[in-house]
Amino acid sequence: MEKGYVTIKSASEIIGVSIETLRNWDKSGKLSSRRDTKNGYRLYSISQIQKLVTDHKIKPAKKPNRAKLAD
Numbered sequence: 598m599e600k601g602y603v604t605i606k607s608a609s610e611i612i613g614v615s616i617e618t619l620r621n622w623d624k625s626g627k628l629s630s631r632r633d634t635k636n637g638y639r640l641y642s643i644s645q646i647q648k649l650v651t652d653h654k655i656k657p658a659k660k661p662n663r664a665k666l667a668d
Contacts, residue, residue: 602640
């Protein structure tokens with residue numbers, strides 16, 4: 598996985614929304630993803646997640662695990 602990106606599962610846990618919500622946000626352009634070239638998984642930029650949380654005053658479900666974010 599690329600540095601600075603998390604999987605859809607990790608992003609949903611950080612933001613506190615369902616995976617389906619993230620897919621819908623991706624379709625609508627609220628939060629964009631890129632695809633992992635090896636497996637096709639959606640990857641979300643940590644900085645974009647932080648901006649979304651700040652701009653929309655979303656309260657994250659839990660404190661992000663720094664070790665997990667660094668992967």
